[in-house]
Amino acid sequence: MDQPAPHPYRDGLPPAPPGPPEGEQHALLSRAEVPFLTGLAQGPVLPLAVVIGLMALGVTGPALLAGGVAALGAGAVVAALARYFAVLGATERYAAERRREEEETETYPERERWEVAAVLHRYGLRGDTLARAVEAIAADKRRWVDFMMRFELDLIEPQPARAAQEAAALAVGQALGGLLPLLPLMLLAAPGAWPSLLLTLGGVAAAGWLLARAEGQVAAGGALRAALLTGGGALAALALIALI
Template sequence: MEHQEKHLKSSDFITDIVIGISDGLTVPFALAAGLSSAVSHNSIITTAGVAEIIAGSIAMGLGGYLAGKTEQEHYQSELLREYQEVEHVPEKEKQEIKDIFAEYGFSPESQTLLAEELSRDKDKWVKFMMKYELGLEEPNPNRARNSASTIGASYAIGGLIPLLPYFFTDSPSEGLKYSSIIGLISLFLFGFFKSKVTGQPLLQGAFKVMIIGALAASAAYGVAKLFS
């Protein structure tokens, strides 16, 4: 029987979706819940909610873009430094190759042989050092742009879910009731999905995400009620 390995692919994309939806479901949900205890018209909640979602999407997207650019700049900086070290202190770099293979239990003779073979091709040599010495993988050149759009869109989608009931109900209290039901169900399903793709206990992860969202919304509601 053919063996099939199951590994998570497109982890950057999944990570960005998780970041965007996680905040998108929680923050607007808490904001709407807080406003529900302080205002008397749904239009105020929907206006504030939409404004928050737009601002949050831009802020989260920009954060993802800057993180992606920083990752690329860091990689290029280390790549340049590694090329300089290979060029000016090759014996030291060869010894580092040997040290890496020594950790895997290779004999001294094998370490020397592998170091000499790798050092014949400077590009492969540097690539090996980047990955196994520094633990750096070359980032996707479109990472910053993709991350910004994915996180921003995910935040907007997540944020609209708990806000939608306020567009179709007559009072903040009624909107809060349906928003709480939809929001908590969405948080549970999101937590389930997040746990599945990260290999965590499914129900435990789902309930944890749902409880965090519920606590955030309850805290916002209580604070707004207190000060109103």
């Protein structure tokens, strides 16, 4: 049976030694889970602020719920579009910077080799080892440009094909999170601001806890940050109403 062609970047690399039995587990969340949990934690901020503001103005009943739903929808759409355009913008920037790096390796190859050496020098390479490493990287133009993009410019290639997926996941998370301050308006006969505020704080704290834990951060810190974000939005709404 024919052997598969070696990977151009792995040719000559020995097999990996044994590692953790469960394998390397650094990518803890999928590309869709991160924006979903982010939306879940941030989605209640705008609807909660609108509900508190309308309550302070004496609005009740269907008009109050309609205001909250409008804020929920607007927040989800704006967040999704912002995420989508951000990914596309990052893709355009990456492509422009890559073209510039390709041109510079053609026009100023010695300067670009020196920049490779400067990066490797920071990692402790010296003398002949440094010179051989620079020549090995510069021997393949694609690898050379890849190296400069990652280690000189600190840019990772975006994935525009996933822009719509991430935007949709964020919108769903925003919408579900935005329902939290509206549930008391739907379920209670005479809801006040406190049920919406307490339910929202509990929900966003749980979402922040899940997001932080899944990303390897301190779970309690994630819950606290999410609760402070929502509480800050509510306080800002109250402060503005007081000024009016």
